[in-house]
Amino acid sequence: MNIVAWMGLNLKRRLHYILVGCAAMLALAGGTLAFSGSIEASTPRFANFARPNFDKAPPPPALDLARRWGLAEIGEFTRLASDEGICREALSAVGVNWVETPAQESEIGCGFESAIGVSGTLASYSVPSTMTCPLAARLYLWEMEVVAPAAEKHLGTTIASIDVMGTFSCRRVAGTAHLSKHSFGEAIDIAGFKTADGRDIPVLRTYRTDSPEGQFLREIRRGACGLFDVTLGPDFNLDHANHFHLDIGGGYACH
Ligand SMILES: [Zn+2]
Incomplete structure (x- = not known):
């Protein structure tokens, strides 16, 4: 128009x-x-943003407690666990809850710069216990590599709890002037075990018996020798008739 x-x-x-x-x-x-x-x-919003890939597992911690450690690797395990950060990260990664324990020092030389409080490593402890992180890591390793397989083999069950007689305490080795490794949080005394199916296995009454429980105790005592520096039990002396003493304070003894 x-x-x-x-x-x-x-x-x-x-x-x-x-x-x-x-x-x-x-x-x-x-x-x-x-x-x-x-x-x-x-068109999805934010299509240009990277999305997390949940199928991809996170990298393992520097010290991976979940993997199998052979006896030949105990030197490498010890080296890694002696790094406080690596050790604590390793415990957390396998679900061990720990709390920081303030440094302690006594006049006669007992104490530690850093230690943790744990209520269990693989199995729970009868009492919350103070120890150095490297000892907790070593206990976890022993439970994984020695205790759990022996419990399965001899008892057909798992270990639910460890009867802890003591860990950190300022004292001398009986009959000597030397400070015990307990004085530095590097030792634990274990009086027995409770199984997941309700059995009580005290070292004192069971260790020498010809029973599955006795075989279990003797096998895990032998197995501790390769993992701890000093392993003492009822075969050592009467002072240890009712417990295993395990420590990482250096030296070597296996009785
Ligand atoms: Zn002891």
């Missing part, structure tokens, strides 16, 4: 054309909006 024809239309007719034109523009705009909305709905 040219301008001459447009001017020739009466006002009512002109308004009619204007209204039809506006309606057509609105319809076109609405369609465009609806179309762009459907594109957006089919």
Whole structure:
């Protein structure tokens, strides 16, 4: 329609054309909006962001307590566990709960710079115990590599708890002037075990018996010798008739 024809239309007719034109523009705009909305709905938001891959396992800690450690590797295990940060991370990674214990020092030389409080390593302890992290890591290793397999073999069950007689305490080795490894949180005395099926296995009454429980105790005492520096039990002397003494204070003894 040219301008001459447009001017020739009466006002009512002109308004009619204007209204039809506006309606057509609105319809076109609405369609465009609806179309762009459907594109957006089919495209994930933040598609450019990296999404975590939950199928990929996190890297193991520097000291992986969950893997099998052979006896030949105990030197490497000891080296790693002596790093306080690595040791604590390793315990946490396998679900061992620990709390920081303030440094202790006594006049006669007992104490430690850092230690942890634990209520259990693989099995729970009868009492919450204070010890150095490397001792806790070594206990976890012993339970995994020696105690659990022996419990399965001789008793057909698992160990639910360890009867702890003592860990950190300032004292001298009986009959000597030397401070015990207990004085530094590097030793534990174990009086017995409780199985998951409710059996009580005290070292004192069971160690020398010809029973599955006695065989179990003798086997885990032997197995401790390769993992701890000093392992003492009822075969050593009367002082140890009722417990195993395990420590990581250096030297070597296996009785
Ligand atoms: Zn002891």
